[in-house]
Amino acid sequence: MSTTTTPPNPFLNGLWRQNPTFVQILGMCPTLAITNSVRNAIAMGLATAFVLVISNGLIAAIRKHVPKQVRIATYIAIIATAVTVTDYLVKAISIPVYKALGPFIPLIVANCLVLERAEAFAAKKPVIPSMMDGAGMGLGFAFGLTCLGTVREVLGAGTFLSIPLFGPNFEPWVLFLLPPGGFISLAIWLLVFATFRERKQRQLQAGLTEIQPAEVRS
Amino acid sequence: MNESLGHIFVDSFLINNFVLCVFLGMCSFLGLSAKFSTAWRMGVSVMFVITVSGILSYGMNIVLVMLHVEYLRLIVYIVIIAATVQLTEMFIKKNSPALFRELGVYLPLITTNCAVLAVPLFQTARNYNFVQSTVFALSASGGYCMAMCLLALVRERTELSDISSLARGTALTLVLASVLSMAFMGFAGMGGGG
Numbered sequence: 565m566s567t568t569t570t571p572p573n574p575f576l577n578g579l580w581r582q583n584p585t586f587v588q589i590l591g592m593c594p595t596l597a598i599t600n601s602v603r604n605a606i607a608m609g610l611a612t613a614f615v616l617v618i619s620n621g622l623i624a625a626i627r628k629h630v631p632k633q634v635r636i637a638t639y640i641a642i643i644a645t646a647v648t649v650t651d652y653l654v655k656a657i658s659i660p661v662y663k664a665l666g667p668f669i670p671l672i673v674a675n676c677l678v679l680e681r682a683e684a685f686a687a688k689k690p691v692i693p694s695m696m697d698g699a700g701m702g703l704g705f706a707f708g709l710t711c712l713g714t715v716r717e718v719l720g721a722g723t724f725l726s727i728p729l730f731g732p733n734f735e736p737w738v739l740f741l742l743p744p745g746g747f748i749s750l751a752i753w754l755l756v757f758a759t760f761r762e763r764k765q766r767q768l769q770a771g772l773t774e775i776q777p778a779e780v781r782s
Numbered sequence: 783m784n785e786s787l788g789h790i791f792v793d794s795f796l797i798n799n800f801v802l803c804v805f806l807g808m809c810s811f812l813g814l815s816a817k818f819s820t821a822w823r824m825g826v827s828v829m830f831v832i833t834v835s836g837i838l839s840y841g842m843n844i845v846l847v848m849l850h851v852e853y854l855r856l857i858v859y860i861v862i863i864a865a866t867v868q869l870t871e872m873f874i875k876k877n878s879p880a881l882f883r884e885l886g887v888y889l890p891l892i893t894t895n896c897a898v899l900a901v902p903l904f905q906t907a908r909n910y911n912f913v914q915s916t917v918f919a920l921s922a923s924g925g926y927c928m929a930m931c932l933l934a935l936v937r938e939r940t941e942l943s944d945i946s947s948l949a950r951g952t953a954l955t956l957v958l959a960s961v962l963s964m965a966f967m968g969f970a971g972m973g974g975g976g
Contacts, residue, residue, distance in 0.1 A: 592808030593896045644857040674896035676809050743803050747960030754953040
């Protein structure tokens with residue numbers, strides 16, 4: 565956590581300082597799998613944000629009644645319920661999006677970000693801050709997905725939200741739509757953010773830094 | 783669907799490798815592949831969990847369809863997986879305390895590995911029969927284990943090389959994974975026959 569005296573706003577914390585994609589490196593599977601177009605990335609980000617808000621709220625509401633030994637199982641059951649709701653909701657809103665996201669909506673259950681927030685935040689804090697944290701983390705996740713989706717769609721298909729950006733002579737760099745492009749564009753984004761962080765760190769001088777290194781969690 | 787067993791095997795082991803082509807089980811793939819010994823052990827325990835939970839979910843799915851409560855599928859599958867992980871943990875703890883100490887932290891994490899949940903979901907979506915499901919679970923998890931080992935071996939080699947401090951860590955791992963994934967794209971041509 566930061567060394568500042570005021571506790572960080574849970575909403576902004578998730579959106580930027582502890583951004584799930586670029587700082588915490590959590591929830592990598594959807595980040596890499598369905599960011600081949602901006603529309604899918606936004607839809608996936610919003611679906612995850614929705615699940616996070618519901619599950620964080622419910623878990624915070626019952627946090628005092630759950631015995632410590634069975635808490636993980638309880639959290640997973642609550643998350644699975646929220647995901648089932650989302651699954652049917654997306655199906656009802658838009659069939660094309662549902663088909664594009666495919667198995668990755670049910671797989672939000674196994675997204676480590678959701679369980680991590682339940683364990684790290686919702687299990688200890690009241691309902692409203694937990695829901696704020698869920699919304700912040702979810703939108704931060706959606707932001708990360710959109711960043712990645714933008715790079716991949718612009719380079720891989722020459723379009724942004726299906727609007728052609730370049731002239732008819734543009735030769736799409738198809739590799740970016742394929743799996744290797746996912747890995748490489750996330751690597752590029754991480755390098756960009758690492759450069760920013762190192763520059764800031766140098767400005768703050770050694771010893772006074774309050775930026776945590778990116779940490780890989782499973 | 784009437785896919786031959788050989789086709790299912792080649793498809794899920796190489797062409798649609800769970801890790802490198804479908805992006806499942808990313809967290810453990812990036813997080814636990816720093817050392818070959820860890821990666822290998824993790825791969826084998828995930829293989830065990832996937833195969834057992836795949837078979838159990840196949841049975842449970844029949845019950846769910848019979849009772850017309852398909853909307854409970856996701857919850858039931860995740861409970862099966864959590865139970866399987868717990869059983870595996872108890873089994874290893876009893877039979878091999880040394881291995882249990884080494885795997886300790888990683889074992890409970892298998893529950894939130896999306897590769898484990900994806901196997902029952904995919905086998906239900908594709909209407910595989912029992913034998914097909916078992917082969918699918920085995921080959922998909924074998925593919926996961928292989929990808930883990932491959933990346934771990936490459937990462938061990940980069941330990942000694944001189945890499946800019948900016949790129950060390952996840953960024954480097956992602957670049958390596960991207961190269962591996964490019965190599966696996968070469969297998970895409972093998973699936974033409976169907």
